[in-house]
Structure formats: structure tokens, C-alpha cells
Amino acid sequence: MPIPFLASLYFDGYPPWLPDPYLLLKYSTAAATITLTKWYTGGRTNTAERNMHGRVVLVTGGTSGIGAVTAYELARRGAQVVLLTRLPPTDAFLVEYVDDLRARTGNNMIYAEQVDLADLYSVRQFATRWIDNAPPRRLDMIVLCAATMVPPGGKRVETAEGVEVTWMVNYLANFHLLGILSPAIRAQPFDRDVRIVIPTCSSYIASPKLDAEVESKDWTPQWAYSRSKLALMVFARAYQKHLDSYKRPDQLPMTARVVLVDPGLARTPGMRRWLSRGSLLGLLLYLIFYVFAWLFLKSPEMAAQSLLYAVMEGSLVSVPGGRLIKECMQMDCARKDVDDEEVAKKLWESSDKLIERVEKQQAVKRAKAKKEQEKREEEAKKAAQVEEIESLVGAITRSKAKSAKVTAKGSNEAPKKNGKKGKSAGNNAKYNASHCHPVFFTNKLRRPPFTILPGPESSPVVHGYVYQEGLRGVDKSAGPRL
Structure with missing residues (x-):
């Protein structure tokens, strides 16, 4: 077939039924360019594998985006996954999500715990429950995928505790969680490969210094997000040093490792909210130009490959912790202040003071609210007792009034009956006795x-x-x- 076709092209010329060669070349070049671009922006695929059966993994942000893909892959490999979510475990959406995840992975060891990262008290409640166990509960891995971002042009938002929401969710809650879980991590056996996987973002490169004074009027969503990611990376390196400084009772080295991961730009709900600026018009434009988002942004499945590499790569346990993984490779950080011990010390101390101050204030508010609640319950109880007594008094009063009315009516009718009876009593006395x-x-x-x-x-x-x-x-x- 090819030889006669080529011979026909040589002797008879270009056939008319074929498209124009220049047009064919143009379309072929465009298709090849799109394919290569998509292949390049899609990133590398994880090739590492690890036996996850029986391993206990805590996952934040595991219900959407990259976190959902990571939770699915870990559950599919047999890990016991504990989803830390803002919603209570009895929420209808969360119940359906967990059931669906169990059905798709064939793994019933998937649970959900309520941890609101915008509330320090909620974080402390969960972490305290986790470590308040003897012997210590098994813990193999912590994957902190949860993050938030205010859309461009948005105003500064604070949590109920008075902390800026981006700083709270992206950094301070993770600092608080890992700080309380530190005894549980250090108590794991020597032969257990414990990993703390912390996703970050390349936006940390453009962040201002952590010790720089920035006025509230200069606050922007981009600045807040990049600063929270830089603080998270500085804390991750300091936390690895904190774990390494622990002297185990068996005098063996610490095997827990902190791993930083840059998954890249992906089509996650957070990215969609960022590109659409949190508006309906922006969402419409996002849908219209979705082909560009599809071409230049990773899918959540491809973005999760670097996280899976950090979870499963066996060589990471033999190297010092605090490594940065990007495109399934170990890379160096782009900023030197990530390893600055003075900056890390100031950040750690200021975070401790902020948490202590906020928790004291919230404890006073909770105690006051509890006292007011008890007062309201006591008043309601007294009101119920008064109402019950009044109802009983009313019933007795009505009963007495009714008895008095019946007595008065009987006294009015008694003479007539007695007279009538006395008239016939003499005639029918014998009959009445025998009757x-x-x-x-x-x-x-x-x-x-x-x-x-x-x-x-x-x-x-x-x-x-x-x-x-x-x-x-x-x-x-x-x-x-x-």
C-alpha cells in the first residue's frame, strides 16, 4: 500500500482528495505544540511505592483538591486514613463522602474527626484527645493539605478569635497541631517511619521578610498568602530540629522526618476561587477560557504526585529532614532565610505568645458564656416550677369553686325532695324495708x-x-x- 501510494504521488502528482499540505502541516504543528505543552505542565509522575497497610495517616483538607486525591491514593493502598475536617462527622455531606471513598477504595478504615483550623480551641481539643491515651496511639504520617486564600481585591478577614484567617489556617493552626502532637510523634518506635508532609507554594519566594513591619493598610491577599507559606516553611525546618533534639530512652536516633512539598499550580477549588476573584462574573470568564486553565494548570491527580512521592519514597528516611520536594525530586529552597535560626526562634516565640493570649481570652469568654447558660437554665427551671405551682393552685381553686357550686345547688333542691319523700314514707315503710x-x-x-x-x-x-x-x-x- 505505501509503495503504490508514493508511486502515484511521484507520477500523478498530489491527489485532489487530500487536504492542502500547508494546512495539514499547520494543524499538525498546533496539535504537537498543545500536546507537548500539556505534557510539560502536567509534571512528573510518581514512581515510588510503599506498603501502606496498617499505617495511620492524619490528613487535613482531604475532602477537596489535592488533599482528596492524596487521601484516595493512601486509602487505596490500605492505609487507615483519618480525615480532619471542619464539619462534624455526622454531617450529611461528610457521611456520604466517607461512604463513597470506602466504596471506591474497598477500604473501610476511613474515618473523620472534627478539627476547625480557624479555631485554636478546636485544634487543642482534637490533639489533646489524640495524645491522651496509654499506650500512645499509633501515628505514621501527618499530611497537612488544608489551606485558604482571600480572593484578589478582598478585604482582610479575621476569625472569631481575632486572628487574620489566612495566617490562622495556613500557618498558626498547623503550628498548634504539631506542637501538641509532638509527644505522640516522639513516642513512636524506632523502626516506624514517621513523616510529616507539609505542602507549600512557590509564592513564598515573593513574600516579605517575617520580621518586617507591615501596616494594616498595606495588607493584600497575595501578601498574606505568601507570608503564611514562608512562615510554614521556616517552622517546618525548625520543627525538624526540634524532633532531632529529642533523646530517646533507648538512645536510638529519631526517625521522624518533615518533608516540604511544592505540588505546583493545579485546577483546585482554591485556584478556581483565586482566578474568578470570588465573583459570578469571574466564574463565567473562567468557564469561557477554561481551555487555558486546562492547558497550563495541573490536574489535582498530577499535582498530588509530588505528595505521593514524599509519602512513599524510601530514601527520604536516610537523609536529614526538612527537604523540599518538587516534581518528584529533591530541590533547594529559593530563600536563605528559611534556614535562619534567629528568624525561626522569633517566629516560634511570637506564635507561642499569640496562641497563649488568644486561648486565655477565649477561655474567659467560654467560662462567662457557660455561667450565663447555667443562669438561664436555672431561671428557666424556676419559671417552670412557678408555672407548675400556679397550675396546681388554679386546679385546686377551680375544684373548690365547682364543689361549692354543687353544694349550693343541692341545698336549694333538698326541701322539695325531702317533703315529697316524707309524704309517702308512712305508707311505704314496710315496702321500702323489704324492697x-x-x-x-x-x-x-x-x-x-x-x-x-x-x-x-x-x-x-x-x-x-x-x-x-x-x-x-x-x-x-x-x-x-x-
């Missing part, structure tokens, strides 16, 4: 009076007196005995 008591007043059936004999036979029973027949050898005319 009212036809049996008991006849001499034939009247029984002799009862006699109580001394002894056990005279004792009454619990529910009243009962009749007994006369004793043997006693005259039956004495009648029955009690």
Missing part, C-alpha cells in the same frame, strides 16, 4: 353474730379480714371464725 334489703333482713337467712377466738385464727391478714369455717369439734352454731 331495699330483700335477703339480708329475712330471719331465715340471717347469720349469727361472729365471734373472734383467741389464737392464730384471730390474726388479720395483710389486705383485711377473711372468714374461716369453724374449727373441728366446735359447735357449728357458733358461726364462722375470723
Whole structure:
């Protein structure tokens, strides 16, 4: 077939039924360019594997985006996944999500715990419950995928505790969680490969220094997000040093490793909210130009490949912690202040002071609210008692009034009845006696009076007196005995 076709092209020329060669070349070049661009922006695929059966993994942000893909891949490999979510485990969406994840992975060891990263008290409650166990609960991995971002042009938003929401969710909550879980991580056996995987973003490169004073009027969503990611990276390196400084009772080295991961730009709900600026018009434009988002942004599945590499690569346990993984490769950080111990010390101390101050304030508010609640409950209880007493008094009053009314009515009708009865009493006295008591007043059936004999036979029973027949050898005319 190719030889006759080429011979026809040589002798007969270009056939008319084929498209124009220049047009064919143009379309082929465009298709090849799109394919290569998509292949390049898609990133590398994870090739590492690891046995995850029986391993306990805590995952934040595991219900959407990259976190959802990571949770799915870990569950598919047999890990026991604990999803830390803002919603309570009884929420209808979360129940359906967990059931669906169990069905798709064939793994029933998937659970959900409520941890609101915008609330330090919620973080402390969960972490305290986790470590308050003897012996210590098994913990193999912590994957912190949860993050938030205010859309461009948005205003500064604070949590109920008065902390800026981006700083709170992206950095401070993770700092608080890992700080409380530190004893549980250090208590794991030596042969257990414990990893703390912390996703970050390349926006940290453009962040201002952490010790720089920035006024509130200069606050922008981009600045807040990049600063929170830089603080998270500085804390991750400092936390690895904190774990390495622990002296185990068995004098063996610490095997827990902190791993930073840059998954790249992906088509996640957070990125969609960022590109659409949180508006309906922006969402419409995003849908119209979705082909560009598809071409230049990774899918959540491809963005999660670097996280899976950080989770499963065996060589990471033999190298110092705090490494940065990008495109399934170990890379160096782009900023030197990430390893600055002075900056890390100031950040750690300021974060501790902020958490302590906020928790004290919230503890006072909770105690005040509890006291007010108890006061309201006591007042409601007293009001219920007063209402019950009033209802009883009213019922008694109504009953007395009704009795008085019946008595008054009976006294008014009594003379008429008595007069009528007295008129016929003399004529029908004999008839009335025999009519009212036809049996008991006849001499034939009247029984002799009862006699109580001394002894056990005279004792009454619990529910009243009962009749007994006369004793043997006693005259039956004495009648029955009690």
C-alpha cells in the first residue's frame, strides 16, 4: 500500500482528495505544540511505592483538591486514613463522602474527626484527645493539605478569635497541631517511619521578610498568602530540629522526618476561587477560557504526585529532614532565610505568645458564656416550677369553686325532695324495708353474730379480714371464725 501510494504521488502528482499540505502541516504543528505543552505542565509522575497497610495517616483538607486525591491514593493502598475536617462527622455531606471513598477504595478504615483550623480551641481539643491515651496511639504520617486564600481585591478577614484567617489556617493552626502532637510523634518506635508532609507554594519566594513591619493598610491577599507559606516553611525546618533534639530512652536516633512539598499550580477549588476573584462574573470568564486553565494548570491527580512521592519514597528516611520536594525530586529552597535560626526562634516565640493570649481570652469568654447558660437554665427551671405551682393552685381553686357550686345547688333542691319523700314514707315503710334489703333482713337467712377466738385464727391478714369455717369439734352454731 505505501509503495503504490508514493508511486502515484511521484507520477500523478498530489491527489485532489487530500487536504492542502500547508494546512495539514499547520494543524499538525498546533496539535504537537498543545500536546507537548500539556505534557510539560502536567509534571512528573510518581514512581515510588510503599506498603501502606496498617499505617495511620492524619490528613487535613482531604475532602477537596489535592488533599482528596492524596487521601484516595493512601486509602487505596490500605492505609487507615483519618480525615480532619471542619464539619462534624455526622454531617450529611461528610457521611456520604466517607461512604463513597470506602466504596471506591474497598477500604473501610476511613474515618473523620472534627478539627476547625480557624479555631485554636478546636485544634487543642482534637490533639489533646489524640495524645491522651496509654499506650500512645499509633501515628505514621501527618499530611497537612488544608489551606485558604482571600480572593484578589478582598478585604482582610479575621476569625472569631481575632486572628487574620489566612495566617490562622495556613500557618498558626498547623503550628498548634504539631506542637501538641509532638509527644505522640516522639513516642513512636524506632523502626516506624514517621513523616510529616507539609505542602507549600512557590509564592513564598515573593513574600516579605517575617520580621518586617507591615501596616494594616498595606495588607493584600497575595501578601498574606505568601507570608503564611514562608512562615510554614521556616517552622517546618525548625520543627525538624526540634524532633532531632529529642533523646530517646533507648538512645536510638529519631526517625521522624518533615518533608516540604511544592505540588505546583493545579485546577483546585482554591485556584478556581483565586482566578474568578470570588465573583459570578469571574466564574463565567473562567468557564469561557477554561481551555487555558486546562492547558497550563495541573490536574489535582498530577499535582498530588509530588505528595505521593514524599509519602512513599524510601530514601527520604536516610537523609536529614526538612527537604523540599518538587516534581518528584529533591530541590533547594529559593530563600536563605528559611534556614535562619534567629528568624525561626522569633517566629516560634511570637506564635507561642499569640496562641497563649488568644486561648486565655477565649477561655474567659467560654467560662462567662457557660455561667450565663447555667443562669438561664436555672431561671428557666424556676419559671417552670412557678408555672407548675400556679397550675396546681388554679386546679385546686377551680375544684373548690365547682364543689361549692354543687353544694349550693343541692341545698336549694333538698326541701322539695325531702317533703315529697316524707309524704309517702308512712305508707311505704314496710315496702321500702323489704324492697331495699330483700335477703339480708329475712330471719331465715340471717347469720349469727361472729365471734373472734383467741389464737392464730384471730390474726388479720395483710389486705383485711377473711372468714374461716369453724374449727373441728366446735359447735357449728357458733358461726364462722375470723
